[in-house]
Amino acid sequence: MRFHFFTFLILFFWGFAFPQEVLDRIVAVVGDKIILESELESQYLLYSSQPGTNIKDPQEERRIKERLLEQMINDKLILIRAEQDTLLEVTAEEVENAVEQQIKSLKEQFPSEDAFTEELLKEGLTERELKRKYRSQIKSQLLMEKLISMKLSGVGISSREVRDFHQAYKDSIPEQEEAVRLSHILFSFTPSTETRDFLSQKAEVILKRAEEGDDFASLAGVYSDDPTRERGGDLGFFKKGDLLPEFERVAFSLDSGEVGLAETNLGYHIIKVERKTDSLVSARHILISVRPSSEDSARTWSEADSVYQMLKAGGDFTGLAREFSNDEESKKVGGELGWYPLKQLEGELKDAIIPLKKGEISRPFLTEFGIHIVKVLDRQSERKITLEDDWDTIKEMAKRKKTNQKVMEWLEKLKEKYYVEVRLEK
Known part of the structure; x- marks a missing residue:
């Protein structure tokens, strides 16, 4: 864990969940790829949700969206070039490692793994689905990174270039922050063992009442800690892979009308199967959250x-x-x-x-x-950055500027090679 003070990263999921309906417009065409308005809106929402961001008027919003779209176009150009390079390869192992690292980083933004799982469920996702959605995105990202790394592998920076950079930009280099x-x-x-035992016993009592014929929807309305209590615990139909594996194992093992008990990292679930098909289950549930007393x-x-x-x-x-x-x-x-x-x-x-x-x-x-x-x-303490005390920092700044210049020159060549059309409305 690290100290991250932020609004929950629901917007991080937005790009996956944004409904790409028939009315979704194309805002750019890059080679054989398109950029949808929903994708641009997703990037804009991520940008505008950053701490300290204050977008004051429609003109500023427009300028930001134009910059974001330009970056998205650049990314598509690099991806197209990377996909055409037969020397570049991203292995399944590399993708899985990157996916696991991304999920780990995302979990660190939440107070606990349970909070992360709860937020996923609110968005209609499971961790398994989130990983699946990440894979193609991350594979593309790794391809792009490998191509950029290959293109920039020969970029170095001399002592003279560091001094020239400092001389040119010393008045605009930000101070070292406090x-x-x-x-x-x-x-x-x-929760202690005693707390878990108490909640487990509570779940068993509710399970027994459900088995004895008490109205399940009413029990859910009274006892469930899940938002579905407002509709009697109704989850609707779901298939394997939609919900937590421990929950699904019990739900798919029950016949219509039967009730059972499952334990997940969210707590104890009393489950009643309403209907079943060959591949789907419709069920209600009552969640007894395992929380500290x-x-x-x-x-x-x-x-x-x-x-x-x-x-x-x-x-x-x-x-x-x-x-x-x-x-x-x-x-x-x-x-x-x-x-x-x-x-x-x-x-x-x-x-x-x-x-x-x-x-x-x-x-x-x-x-x-x-x-x-x-x-x-x-x-x-806050202080000015100097060559004497901060050579490595200034060297990194100079190298980053030189690298950015090389990338921009390369992108201009790619724009000459591949078709690019911007359709963002004026």
Whole structure:
């Protein structure tokens, strides 16, 4: 996990879920490929949802959409060229590894895996479907990356070019932002064995009532933690692969009118099959979510305070992070999170860090991810970037500019080679 403060990335799914109806317009043609208005709108919504973005008028919206469409056209040109290059190959293993990494990164944007799964279900997706939708997109992306890497492999930067770049742009190079290097210990709220046992017993009681003939829709309206309770738990028809595998195994094993119990990472599901065909099942369900109880929350706060007292008494932060943190990624490196510009931090995290000096530790505080204890490993003041202190940074800027120039020159040649038509309405 990393600290990501953002609106949930539902827009990340938008590109998959956007209805491409008959009325969907073509806004650009690139070679034998098209760009739809829905795809452009998806990119615009992703852009406009970024923190700090404030689009003031229709003219600005128009200019942004034109820039986004230009980038989408460039991507199509590169993809066409990559698909025609017989020396480029993307293996199935490379695609699967990239898909898994993308899903992992997406999950890190949510407080828990359960929250991620819930959001997928709201969008009418399962993780399996999301991976399937990602595969062709990621394969194309990998092809493009390989082609660009091959085209730019010979681009280097000399010391003279670094100095010339700095001389030309030193007044416009942004200052080094005030930043902090952080380490943390995360205490997640998790349900105890006692809580799980209690909720399991509750599910068994409801299952028994359903088996004895109580009206299932009424039971769902009273007991279900799922939004479908508003319609008596009705899920409609679904096929294999639409829902969670554990849920489907039980649902497809039941006959019409039968009820059963399934456990998933969302909790316990009491399932009643309404109708079945050869490949489809229509069912209702009651979800008993497995969530931490107030006693579980109190236990977690107590554990966090206990670790905080150890730290105050001189305990080693790195060792305690490895032992107690529920952040599986950062605990491997003793809780270290890396550098963060101070202005990018928000809410409780920023409030906890502002008064801390280098080496100091915060009291336990709450965020959407759980309880944190944060240590400021280092601080960096805002200052001007200089050749003497920031040679590598300036060198990277100079190389990036040179690389961008090469890419733009290459794209101009591709535009001469392949047909491009823009149909964006004026």
